[in-house]
Amino acid sequence: MVELADDPPRASPGARGEAPRQARAVATRGTILGAAAEEFAAASYHEASLSRILERSGVTKGALYFHFVSKESIALAVVDEMEGICRAMVERCGALGLDPLRTAAQVARAVQDELDGPVLRAGQRLCSEGFSGPHRPGWPYRFWQDVFEDLFARAAADGLLVPTVDPASLARTFTDVSGGAFVASLAITGLDDLARRVCENWELVLGCVADPAWLDGWRREGGMTAVLGPHVGRASDGSRGWVPEP
Amino acid sequence: MVELADDPPRASPGARGEAPRQARAVATRGTILGAAAEEFAAASYHEASLSRILERSGVTKGALYFHFVSKESIALAVVDEMEGICRAMVERCGALGLDPLRTAAQVARAVQDELDGPVLRAGQRLCSEGFSGPHRPGWPYRFWQDVFEDLFARAAADGLLVPTVDPASLARTFTDVSGGAFVASLAITGLDDLARRVCENWELVLGCVADPAWLDGWRREGGMTAVLGPHVGRASDGSRGWVPEP
Known part of the structure; x- marks a missing residue:
């Protein structure tokens, strides 16, 4: 599976530039997960908010939704x-x-x-x-x-x-x-x-x-x-x- | 506090007929709570659904919302x-x-x-x-x-x-x-x-x-x-x- 960081997903990315893009994607995903862990540690699942996770992580909404489709998918990750x-x-x-x-x-x-x-x-x-x-x-x-x-x-x-x-x-x-x-x-x-x-x-x-x-x-x-x-x-x-x- | 059962709330109900109305309201609230307990016993808070609580209870949506403003308020009750x-x-x-x-x-x-x-x-x-x-x-x-x-x-x-x-x-x-x-x-x-x-x-x-x-x-x-x-x-x-x- 190919993942992109802050860009919208593309159907068929070329082979050139894959490595840094993937590295960036992994880093972004990690940033989101770290922020989500802080949010879910401080609040119950019900109270936890996607917008606070966004704020804590500093990534764009697009990047967050590229990696995770919902609050539930972030929690499971x-x-x-x-x-x-x-x-x-x-x-x-x-x-x-x-x-x-x-x-x-x-x-x-x-x-x-x-x-x-x-x-x-x-x-x-x-x-x-x-x-x-x-x-x-x-x-x-x-x-x-x-x-x-x-x-x-x-x-x-x-x-x-x-x-x-x-x-x-x-x-x-x-x-x-x-x-x-x-x-x-x-x-x-x-x-x-x-x-x-x-x-x-x-x-x-x-x-x-x-x-x-x-x-x-x-x-x-x-x-x-x-x-x-x-x-x-x-x-x-x-x-x-x-x-x-x- | 005056509570009504299956009727919409009224600003200032008369004194006549209060007793049976209140008894009905208490019964309806109990029916909803019993159904809610079954739902929350079978599912997590997140998975529990208001429409299944409605179905289980057999009361009208209006009656449910008269007694409880949200899934959270039912859970707390x-x-x-x-x-x-x-x-x-x-x-x-x-x-x-x-x-x-x-x-x-x-x-x-x-x-x-x-x-x-x-x-x-x-x-x-x-x-x-x-x-x-x-x-x-x-x-x-x-x-x-x-x-x-x-x-x-x-x-x-x-x-x-x-x-x-x-x-x-x-x-x-x-x-x-x-x-x-x-x-x-x-x-x-x-x-x-x-x-x-x-x-x-x-x-x-x-x-x-x-x-x-x-x-x-x-x-x-x-x-x-x-x-x-x-x-x-x-x-x-x-x-x-x-x-x-x-």
Whole structure:
């Protein structure tokens, strides 16, 4: 597919000049998506406005409508971006060489890192609002369930979980508590207390499903508070985060 | 405020005939709200259509627009109804005379009962989509957080919780896991596995925060599976619910 940037679409563009035109088109599309992510992160799908996305992006109306036919198509493209970020995140965390439970905790940390930017914030908000797109049924909940189930099954095989714990059930609980922390924190504090909620939830649930020996070691490292690092230690300067009480 | 049913609004209606007219108006409004709840339970706010609400309700367009100025105002009225149901539910559960932890579990059961109807299903879906209304900040998450915090503080005072558990933190975790079970189950299974998720989540979390003696007694009664009753025992006939594995 040939895409043009700020020009109206043409039926059969010549081969000469394709490369820079395509590069420009990709750049323009990225500019629009960045602006859309900021808009959808700040407002619900219903409240979000195409004209504010236009304003934020600085591109022409023609360019926007060349790349996207509707607010819905922009929203779905933001969720596409989110999907790429999530898959890369899981791969990166898997490559750290940690045990499966520590890998799961690192995934939670990586999600907090990415939520500092607008794409994951907008994507997760759109998904909470049911905007994951028909080509991605159950996204991102089914995805996280699969990721966690894989990690917890390996943790069980390695003896890192209490033997009565079912990895699939635990994966559902972590998916629920994570998805719920987002919607509840968004509704109550505009995501200000999200890292605190995540920290508490992981401490509580890991505290009752992890093997006591693993837990001892993990707690000596500082537990979830240490994993979440700056996210739970930034409340004193007014930014997002949480300083645990002494 | 004077409301009329199927007639166009009149500036100054006479006193005669007010009572039946008002009764009719209340009935018409209820019919519209019932139809709207069915529509918003089946579709996202974005997908829901006023013309399908009209069709479902069987009232005239004029009657609908007399009572509600927009899709948004109908959605907010459905959340009003949900709020009333939730508050009544908490009162009813509190009046059962159970200890605070059993009361909390009964609240979870009552929510499942009400989710069999369209109002709570629609209301919770609308809230997940950010449609709680500006006059209800944080609804329903802040509400449930307060309800659970009150119950867990009393449970702690009665020695029903492990001493290291903070009631406010535990209330946030239950709010997160409950709100998340709804959005994840809606996205993955259209709410088919919601009762199962709730059952697993409560068994897991109560299993690690409740006092061992309380837990022994509760488990002898059948635990969360018994509390949720028909909701977790209906999957075999294809309806919503879950039969726990033997």
